[in-house]
Amino acid sequence: MHDHASGSGGGVRGASDRRLLATSLAITSVVLVVQVVGAVLSGSLALLADAAHMFTDAAALVIALVATAVAARPADDRRTYGYQRAEVFGALANGVILIALSAWVAVEGVQRLIDPGEVEVAGGLMLVVAVVGLLANAVAMWLLSSAQKRSINVRGAYLEVLGDLIGSAIVIVAAVVIVTTGWMQADAIASLAIAAMIIPRAVGLLREVGSVLAESAPKGTHVREIREHILATPGVVAVHDVHVWQLTRGAPVFSAHVVVDDDAMRDGRAAGILRTLQSCLSDHFDVEHSTFQLEPAGHVEHDAHA
Template sequence: MSSHDHDHGAHDHGGHGSHRGHSHGVAADADRRWLLSALTLIVAFMAGEVVVGFAAKSLALISDAAHMLTDAASIVLALVAMRLSARPARGGYTYGLKRAEILSAQANGVTLLVLSAWLGYEAIRRLVNPPEVTGSLVLITALVGIVINLAATWCMSKANRTSLNVEGAFQHVVTDLYAFIATAVAGVIILTTGFLQADAIASLIVVALMLRAGIGLVRDSGRIFLEAAPAGIDPDAVADRLVAAPLVVEIHDLHIWEITSGQPALSAHILVAPGGDCHAVRRGLQRQLRDDYRITHATLQVDHVGTDEDQELLQITEPAAAFPDHCGDSHGPVHRSGPHEH
């Protein structure tokens, strides 16, 4: 192999560092302001709702208040995680603390699941033996809660919901909004018909909403922790597109994951036809990744296939045998151009 046929590894961040850092800082400050506004509304109302819930003997109101407590906790977690994730990478944390946001989102999801289990049990118990519930207090408190939650939801909708962390807190608040609507309906039913089980039924509706939101957050955060490809991106399809580029002979060791929500990353080993311009191929592939998949954090190791002997070995299916100088232990499927694409 000639002197210029050495490994070419390159990393593409996309954009200009100073400009992006400034705009992200402004956006993060705005997100914090909106989250703090929502937090203030929720905490103020929650305190009053707890008192009214016990006075009215309403599980629906108590469950709403408990869920509002998790709303407040989720927003606090989101604010703390935003602070941590904004810290620059240093020492052993080569990505910084960006995944603190994903930890927060997972904690929000787990909290929703645990709380839904407890409230579900209590609601079923009250269906069998319903206590006397003051319907008027339930209705009035639920209507006020709808107004408060609408305001909090509006505040949080202004924040950056592409962050799984912010989305987790937002899902808490939206679930609570639906819960208050169900509680208001229960209050009307109790007042007009005396059907006391309506309170427990409203609680079960809240539980179903909490389960849905909780499962979604745990699933999405789990995918990131397990280094799964981002939803909507098929690694095999990406490899097929890249290996079809001019001069590309083979792609293997392709990995696609998310550093944190909304920040996909990719690494791959690219083999280029002899005599091809490795640098030009790399730049073209990184441009394609940015334009087609919005992957701007890409690390590509680009090598020439090498000698005529190596060319003959292209017929062999195992990458370690075909290119012993490159990868002794390739991970994942191998994608080749032409008749040897797979």
């Protein structure tokens, strides 16, 4: 016997996420133009690196928008779970872009340190542009802060905006050093700091993507505890073939074979047990999509022989 429950509001959530991503994309694009112009006029490598990061963010936000739109498509006979995994692939692309960007920034920063040449950085202009970027990123982060908790794809965009905000702060510090001391090497050091800041977040995002694609149990989900709850249900004799995975962040899926005593199967209590089990998964573990196969005691041995 099987029972399925799916959360309502997935379409509403997707539409809301798309609006937030579109707004963040607009903010990022405007700041990108400002940073590119400021980097060219000031000669700042750190500001150019931050502008490149903003460009990457704009591309990543476009990927995220496409992914959320695809994920909102309904399930069909071929893709019975729908297209929610599109969010995961969007996050994968974001992570790869972040790592490639950090490598580029690191190479450019080291080259600037080894051979600074006759580079002159306009610290004042660099400072003004960096402050503009900091304020814009703060607004974008605020917009995405709630949605990133439930969507791995939005979280990818959120992490990139967070990286931009910290990057802008680093550029501000370097600009202040240049303005007050005239030490131009601060610009290259700021570039290396931005690269070092990006890598851990990118790796963390890719690790989460890998966990989803490997169909590991969601973080914070304790299979042993779920098994204990099921076994504590009146009429349940045993449970086996327990599986918990997630389609994307915030979309856990559960299945299990539950052995029910013969009396419960005969007197019609099986339907009540099924409702109890599903409510347990939904109420205690936030699993809205669960599938249970109820079996009589002798059915397990039959499956094992098969």
